[in-house]
Amino acid sequence: MHVYLYLISATYVSAKRSAALARGLEAAAPVPAMAIRLEAEGQGLWAALDALLVRGASRIDLRPVGMPFSQSLEKWLPSAAGAWLAQQSGSTPELFFASSPEHDAATVRAIARAEVSLRRIGEKPAGEMGKGWDLPPAHRHHLLVCTGPRCHVKDAPNLADALKVEIRRAGLSDSCLVSTTGCVFPCNAGPVIVHYPRGDWYRVADLSDIQSFVATVLAKGGRLEHLIFHQTGVSHEPA
Incomplete structure (x- = not known):
């Protein structure tokens, strides 16, 4: 077929x-x-x-x-x-x-000539300013979750959603700012979550790793050394 x-x-x-x-x-x-x-x-x-x-x-x-x-x-x-x-x-x-x-x-050529609906745009002073876009929300943990295609291919397409579910389940939603990103570059080590302010880079392969990350790192303030592959400020290049 x-x-x-x-x-x-x-x-x-x-x-x-x-x-x-x-x-x-x-x-x-x-x-x-x-x-x-x-x-x-x-x-x-x-x-x-x-x-x-x-x-x-x-x-x-x-x-x-x-x-x-x-x-x-x-x-x-x-x-x-x-x-x-x-x-x-x-x-x-x-x-x-x-x-x-x-x-x-x-x-x-077909896209360039396509008949599409149009909306008239009028003047709107400060129209580029969005509601609630003044300051970041209150948080203790900033989590950058790679959702780029190379992490996605490694059977972690719903990593960000699973992380948010576990954070809510642990009652930590008000202290965590989860930001999805494009490629953060160490694709071979992915799927990747970067945890700030510590600057620890975690390889989180499955739901079990996510649950351990939330329970140990976010809830208890610990670290999962076996999942950390890099730290911000620590060069990964040999001397």
């Missing part, structure tokens, strides 16, 4: 809007299809490939969705898919990686 796997790269887009695009792509595809988001939430690339293999896929075309699509992702995604392929045993599907849509002149 020939299938399409659409790879949506969409930072700062709500889960609802991303899901609507995914449904539209799957419905319009000329072959059976699945669409996933590379950042933030939902099924990761490897998990999606596992699911398509179970469904009987013999050929999977990975089709990037984004205008323009990240050049670094274009280079990395085929390698990440190849890593999945190397882990398989028995019969495996053929994998292909499609060019990004902006390389197709007809697609760019």
